[in-house]
Amino acid sequence: MMKKSMILLLSLFLALGSIGCLGPKQMDEYGYVLSIGIDKGKQKKYLFSFMLQDTTAQSGESMDTQSPAVILGAEGDTIFESITTLVAGLPYELSLTRTNVIIVSDEVARKGEMGDLLSVAFGALYIRPSVKMIVVLGKAMELQKGLQSPNSPNLTKLLYSVMQNYQQEGIIPMMNYTLFTEAITTERFDAAMPLCRMDENIDAQQKAERKEQAGEEPSKENAGSSTEGIQRYGGMSTYAMGAALFDGKRMAGVLNGEETKYLIMARGELERAYITYSYPDGNLLAIRLTQWKKPKITMETKSLRAHVEVYLTCDIDLDTSGEAEAKWEQGTKDVLGAFIVSRLEGMFTLCQGLNSDAVGFGREASRFFIDGAKWKDYNWKARYPQLQVDFSAVLRLYDINIGEGMA
Amino acid sequence: MIRLLDGHIGRQEGVSLLGISLFTLCAFTFYSAIAYARGNTTFIWLPASILLAFGGMATALRWMRRYEAGDLAALYRMGLGKMGAGVALLLVSALLFSQAVALSTGFVGALHSYVYATAPYGVIVPWVIFPSAYLAWGGLERIARTAKCFGAFLAFVLLLMLLMPGNGYQVYRLLPLQYGEGAAGLALRILAGTVKSLPVLIFAACLSRAMQGTDNVRRVVRGGAWVAAALILLTQLAIGLTYTPEQLSELYMPLFRLNMALLKEGYLLRLDKMVIFIMLLGVLIGIAVCLYGAAYLSCRVLRAENIRPAILTGAVLLWTLCYAQYEHVQVYGWMAKAQVWVDTYGWCFLWAPLSAACGSAALRRRKKERGA
Numbered sequence: 119m120m121k122k123s124m125i126l127l128l129s130l131f132l133a134l135g136s137i138g139c140l141g142p143k144q145m146d147e148y149g150y151v152l153s154i155g156i157d158k159g160k161q162k163k164y165l166f167s168f169m170l171q172d173t174t175a176q177s178g179e180s181m182d183t184q185s186p187a188v189i190l191g192a193e194g195d196t197i198f199e200s201i202t203t204l205v206a207g208l209p210y211e212l213s214l215t216r217t218n219v220i221i222v223s224d225e226v227a228r229k230g231e232m233g234d235l236l237s238v239a240f241g242a243l244y245i246r247p248s249v250k251m252i253v254v255l256g257k258a259m260e261l262q263k264g265l266q267s268p269n270s271p272n273l274t275k276l277l278y279s280v281m282q283n284y285q286q287e288g289i290i291p292m293m294n295y296t297l298f299t300e301a302i303t304t305e306r307f308d309a310a311m312p313l314c315r316m317d318e319n320i321d322a323q324q325k326a327e328r329k330e331q332a333g334e335e336p337s338k339e340n341a342g343s344s345t346e347g348i349q350r351y352g353g354m355s356t357y358a359m360g361a362a363l364f365d366g367k368r369m370a371g372v373l374n375g376e377e378t379k380y381l382i383m384a385r386g387e388l389e390r391a392y393i394t395y396s397y398p399d400g401n402l403l404a405i406r407l408t409q410w411k412k413p414k415i416t417m418e419t420k421s422l423r424a425h426v427e428v429y430l431t432c433d434i435d436l437d438t439s440g441e442a443e444a445k446w447e448q449g450t451k452d453v454l455g456a457f458i459v460s461r462l463e464g465m466f467t468l469c470q471g472l473n474s475d476a477v478g479f480g481r482e483a484s485r486f487f488i489d490g491a492k493w494k495d496y497n498w499k500a501r502y503p504q505l506q507v508d509f510s511a512v513l514r515l516y517d518i519n520i521g522e523g524m525a
Numbered sequence: 526m527i528r529l530l531d532g533h534i535g536r537q538e539g540v541s542l543l544g545i546s547l548f549t550l551c552a553f554t555f556y557s558a559i560a561y562a563r564g565n566t567t568f569i570w571l572p573a574s575i576l577l578a579f580g581g582m583a584t585a586l587r588w589m590r591r592y593e594a595g596d597l598a599a600l601y602r603m604g605l606g607k608m609g610a611g612v613a614l615l616l617v618s619a620l621l622f623s624q625a626v627a628l629s630t631g632f633v634g635a636l637h638s639y640v641y642a643t644a645p646y647g648v649i650v651p652w653v654i655f656p657s658a659y660l661a662w663g664g665l666e667r668i669a670r671t672a673k674c675f676g677a678f679l680a681f682v683l684l685l686m687l688l689m690p691g692n693g694y695q696v697y698r699l700l701p702l703q704y705g706e707g708a709a710g711l712a713l714r715i716l717a718g719t720v721k722s723l724p725v726l727i728f729a730a731c732l733s734r735a736m737q738g739t740d741n742v743r744r745v746v747r748g749g750a751w752v753a754a755a756l757i758l759l760t761q762l763a764i765g766l767t768y769t770p771e772q773l774s775e776l777y778m779p780l781f782r783l784n785m786a787l788l789k790e791g792y793l794l795r796l797d798k799m800v801i802f803i804m805l806l807g808v809l810i811g812i813a814v815c816l817y818g819a820a821y822l823s824c825r826v827l828r829a830e831n832i833r834p835a836i837l838t839g840a841v842l843l844w845t846l847c848y849a850q851y852e853h854v855q856v857y858g859w860m861a862k863a864q865v866w867v868d869t870y871g872w873c874f875l876w877a878p879l880s881a882a883c884g885s886a887a888l889r890r891r892k893k894e895r896g897a
Contacts, residue, residue: 246785248785294788296772306769484700489701490705
């Protein structure tokens with residue numbers, strides 16, 4: 119009896135295994151969206167664009183990071199409306215489960231509609247909440263097109279570059295959807311998102327190169343734009359540098375790459391960055407900075423004063439005076455410390471002017487409250503413009519022998 | 526001869542069985558919208574509720590020893606009489622079954638949300654119910670030995686899962702701690718939270734024969750409760766350090782979303798779906814414990830000759846309820862309300878008979894001693 123019932127149970131259990139075979143789907147029956155772009159629409163409220171990895175172009179082959187990309191787009195008042203319009207003309211189903219990044223145009227971000235727009239879509243579309251968020255100065259669709267150069271055909275490259283810039287140069291912040299919702303729901307800090315732009319000169323250069331290769335006379339066209347005011351040659355036309363600062367849900371302004379470095383430093387997220395300092399006599403000092411300890415933030419919620427102390431290890435990579443290391447304790451350290459503090463103050467003044475608590479002083483202030491109702495009554499965002507912050511920097515010289523800083 | 530399939534289990538098996546079932550019941554059966562509505566205090570009240578239930582049970586076990594009751598069912602009989610004990614144990618049985626329903630429906634929802642988003646719920650339900658029913662069908666020994674096999678492994682995976690997103694933990698997210706609830710509200714949450722752990726502990730205290738004596742029961746209950754409380758504390762602390770209450774009240778099973786706040790993701794962190802399946806092992810054991818426990822207690826009260834029909838009936842009912850909850854909107858609403866009601870008031874049906882049984886047994890004993 120026991121054996122019979124076990125065999126019956128087991129066979130029923132095994133039969134369940136065939137359930138998955140009843141509605142099988144091939145890989146190329148799905149269009150996997152890698153990025154979503156959100157622009158302002160003409161007929162409808164928004165223009166949603168989707169960058170897909172083109173699985174149909176190489177069916178039968180393994181899909182790798184070099185797969186070509188396809189960009190689709192349709193206008194809609196919501197992302198659902200846009201998808202409905204799109205799928206009407208697609209031979210496959212759109213899957214958003216692999217979406218890596220959401221690119222929002224500054225026009226949409228400045229209207230403050232991002233939070234509402236995305237919160238509706240996420241649960242229903244199965245987008246991972248860890249998806250990265252980027253603001254583009256210009257059109258999100260154009261940015262996605264800019265990623266389609268033959269040498270770097272997909273978005274993985276851009277994300278890699280963004281991450282590298284964040285980790286190695288400190289010129290952009292990072293933001294994902296989870297942290298963005300935390301910023302807008304709790305109001306304990308404001309979001310700072312990576313800022314992407316297009317350097318149209320790169321396109322012009324590539325066109326000229328192609329003409330030259332084809333034996334034609336290359337035209338001397340110059341599209342007028344550059345990479346944050348500096349002429350760049352080669353690479354992708356899209357680039358990530360600087361931060362889009364938010365005041366709640368609304369994008370309030372931007373920081374350039376240099377200012378962003380100090381924002382990331384104040385937040386304690388800087389892994390490595392280079393700074394160049396010019397002595398009054400014209401000599402240059404290039405230093406590699408690393409943060410050896412998280413900044414110490416002390417705060418007084420009643421008098422609205424805060425003190426931020428950053429801890430940096432300095433590795434002198436270039437010193438045209440030839441005396442910086444020798445004179446480190448005699449003056450270089452103080453001069454450099456004062457320079458970093460002035461930059462931190464400048465960055466904070468910009469953030470405060472935009473009413474954006476991108477550094478996250480609200481997080482520190484909230485630690486003083488056990489009861490959430492009292493924290494809400496305190497109304498941090500209304501008090502933030504009156505906050506006075508002092509910065510200080512503790513610098514130590516990198517010691518090549520022990521690999522550690524030397525005070 | 527009543528065939529309850531309780532057999533004999535050792536201390537390690539008992540601790541694993543209780544640890545896994547208490548942890549899964551406390552981690553995967555409550556509604557985020559309710560648990561986090563008044564702040565981020567789950568890391569206080571959930572472990573505290575397990576320890577409170579353990580405290581109550583330890584007292585009952587001491588009284589069992591003092592009054593020479595063979596097990597908790599005997600203490601109930603001593604204190605409440607045959608009829609009263611029967612009603613009290615049937616209530617525990619019903620609450621155990623309700624926890625089995627909450628655990629299976631909760632985890633089916635998690636599997637659907639995080640893995641099989643396009644599959645119908647009805648297809649996922651048997652994958653959870655069948656293996657649990659199979660474990661329960663084999664009796665207590667099978668469940669306990671399976672629990673012992675996977676206990677340490679599950680604890681290791683859980684700790685690894687909590688350590689990996691460590692970069693994203695921020696202490697400020699724990700504060701403000703609560704939104705206008707106060708100490709009384711927190712105390713009520715602790716008391717109400719015992720509905721998750723006390724039924725399993727009462728069931729364990731009725732297993733003196735299987736656990737080879739009351740002393741062993743006491744050790745097993747103590748070990749299981751402390752292990753579960755420690756793991757729940759770490760889990761809820763990790764969740765609280767990752768998300769604010771505002772976010773948590775909208776998140777389904779936040780334990781599986783710990784890596785979503787991280788800015789730097791790696792391949793290792795994208796293996797969160799695999800963790801769901803590893804945790805599924807624990808959930809299957811948890812459901813099996815509740816299913817077997819409900820059948821065991823009802824069979825003892827009703828003096829049924831064989832436990833298997835009761836287990837089978839429970840499994841079929843569980844399957845039907847799970848299926849109905851997700852495939853019929855009206856049933857979903859009704860069952861969700863029922864679960865909230867049990868989570869809010871269920872503790873009364875556990876603590877009242879337990880205290881009455883202990884108190885009454887003490888009075889009767891004293892009267893008897895005076896008479897003698």
